[in-house]
Amino acid sequence: MNIVGVGIGPMQITKEAIRTIENATIIYGSKRAIEIAQDHIHVKANLIKDYSEIPFLPDETVVLSTGDPMLSGLGKYKKPTDIVIPGISSMQIACARLGIVEETVEIVTVHGRDYTTQQNRIIEAIEQGRTLFLLPDPKTFGTVELANLLTRHDIEATMAVCEKLTYSDERILITDTRHPPTVSTNLYCIVVWR
Secondary structure: OEEEEOEOOOOOOOHHHHHHHHOOOEEEEOHHHHHHHHHHOOOOEEEOOOHHHHHHOOOOEEEEEOEOOOOOOHHHHOOOOOEEEOOOOHHHHHHHHHOOOHHHEEEEEOOOOOHHHHHHHHHHHHHOOOEEEEEOEOOOEOHHHHHHHHHHOOOOOEEEEEEOOOOOOOEEEEEEOOEOOOOOOOOEEEEEEO
16 A cells, blocks of 8 residues: 655645556545545545555555655555655644754654643653644644643743645734634644744
8 A cells, every 4th residue: 555645735746746646546645635636546436435445455556645654644554565645744844934954853743642641741742842743633732722721831932823835825924822813714733943
């Protein structure tokens, strides 16, 4: 099986991903991943209904993953014999837009997870002078919750919300932890630094 990163939006798909998708005989992906890759899909694309079933798909399957499969993506379902084709991630785009050097970044994902287990990592990253890149869970842990967590630990920092990166309505709003940015979409990431 090939797990293929399709990037995070229009014009972000790599040539290697395109070649793999165009040669695919079986394709699975989320609605958004299929939309991003649709110009290169020549077979019926199947929506993934149960992500835990990915390891049991036929070996010739191409699974489309938004962003990069190994950054909070479908690469976690990789079997030893599977091939992962990287994609352009939201972290890469956010760092480029904000002028942040990637090796200074601490990546934390709370999307679909219990954020309480990640609180110490978040606090430690900022206290150690690292830049925090956070993939939030819009339902349970977004800008307000992050700002509240940092405030409880007496941390003042710059906070950026990067919405719909690479789309025509991309928006980046930079404020601080005292005035957390308002979010207008579920398609966003948060970057925090001091």
